[in-house]
Amino acid sequence: MEEYILDEKWGKLLNDVVNEYESATSKFGSFNNAHEGYAVLLEEVDELWDNIKLNQKNPERIRKIRQEAVQVAVMALRFLYDVC
Helix, strand or coil: CCCCCCCHHHHHHHHHHHHHHHHHHHHHCCCCCHHHHHHHHHHHHHHHHHHHCCCCCCHHHHHHHHHHHHHHHHHHHHHHHHHC
């Protein structure tokens, strides 16, 4: 297996995803089936899109877009883990 060396930006991103994953699974548990997983993932993608459509020059908006993108990544991982 190949070993990867991650830069600081990747490290922070993966840390944020892992922390959000742990938080989400402790609050909500596993997906019961693919339909539930899809619905939750779609909701997160919709929230990301809603934030993208707003003024992106505002630093707070960029933070919110990043937060929503992390949540999309987490729900995709949860789907893979719980359903697949």
